[in-house]
Amino acid sequence: QSVLTQPPSASGTPGQRVTISCSGSSSNIGSNTVNWYQQLPGTAPKLLIYSNNQRPSGVPDRFSGSKSGTSASLAISGLQSEDEADYYCAAWDDSLNGRVFGTGTKVTVL
Amino acid sequence: QVQLVQSGAEVKKPGASVKVSCKASGYTFTSYGISWVRQAPGQGLEWMGWISAYNGNTNYAQKLQGRVTMTTDTSTSTAYMELRSLRSDDTAVYYCARVGPVDYWGQGTLVTVSS
Numbered sequence: 001q002s003v004l005t006q007p008p009s010a011s012g013t014p015g016q017r018v019t020i021s022c023s024g025s026s027s028n029i030g031s032n033t034v035n036w037y038q039q040l041p042g043t044a045p046k047l048l049i050y051s052n053n054q055r056p057s058g059v060p061d062r063f064s065g066s067k068s069g070t071s072a073s074l075a076i077s078g079l080q081s082e083d084e085a086d087y088y089c090a091a092w093d094d095s096l097n098g099r100v101f102g103t104g105t106k107v108t109v110l
Numbered sequence: 111q112v113q114l115v116q117s118g119a120e121v122k123k124p125g126a127s128v129k130v131s132c133k134a135s136g137y138t139f140t141s142y143g144i145s146w147v148r149q150a151p152g153q154g155l156e157w158m159g160w161i162s163a164y165n166g167n168t169n170y171a172q173k174l175q176g177r178v179t180m181t182t183d184t185s186t187s188t189a190y191m192e193l194r195s196l197r198s199d200d201t202a203v204y205y206c207a208r209v210g211p212v213d214y215w216g217q218g219t220l221v222t223v224s225s
Contacts, residue, residue, distance in 0.1 A: 002154055035213070037155075044205055044215040045147075045155065056212050088155055098171050099145065099157040 003028060004089055004102035011108040012079045020105045022072040022089035028100055032092040034072040036065055039086045048087075049074060076107070084109045112136040114206055114216035121222045122196050129192040130219045132206030139187035140164045143209035146180060146191045148202040149218075156202075160209060161189065196223045 005023040012018040022034065033052050037045035047056055049065035052072065062083075064075045072091075076083055089102035117131040132144060146158040159170035161180040168180050179192045189206055203218040 044218050046215070047213055050211050096172070097169065101155040101157065104154045
């Protein structure tokens with residue numbers, strides 16, 4: 001079962017800004033860094049953001065991450081059709097002594 | 111470049127075991143751990159556990175304790191995940207991933223458990 005809560009869906013028109021939230025607790029987001037992943041249909045998850053707000057090389061700067069307290073957010077600015085995918089947050093959980101993932105958010109480009 | 115290449119799809123009967131391999135290249139294998147994550151059809155991601163490729167230390171998800179074993183072969187830079195006493199709800203795509211600030215994922219291995 002997922003410990004981190006995300007909205008099931010989000011949408012926007014091309015060029016708009018979309019934000020996805022990820023709500024956790026003091027044992028996970030509150031005390032550890034957050035990663036964000038993009039998963040296109042039928043493919044493996046791809047790392048978008050690590051350590052709360054860092055982008056791996058090759059990830060467009062349209063993607064940005066932030067964290068405050070026990071919540072984190074992923075923002076996609078200048079939404080493009082190829083951004084249509086599932087997005088997951090993840091963090092280590094000290095109580096469970098394991099990694100936990102968010103429930104996932106499906107982004108639709110209208 | 112870093113690559114993780116997993117073994118092919120498997121079909122197993124309930125009660126059987128499956129062993130999935132994950133061959134790493136493009137980096138020093140023993141410098142990073144390998145985690146395993148699975149995804150049931152239409153569902154989210156579930157962390158299964160982690161193994162240090164340096165010393166073989168493991169940390170398994172509580173719900174899989176006793177059924178899962180993760181190992182590595184440093185001579186071939188390959189990690190393995192064995193899951194025993196398979197049930198229908200173990201049907202999923204299984205991913206390996208190199209652990210680190212920046213992680214890299216394998217392409218996934220579909221394991222189908224069906225009588």
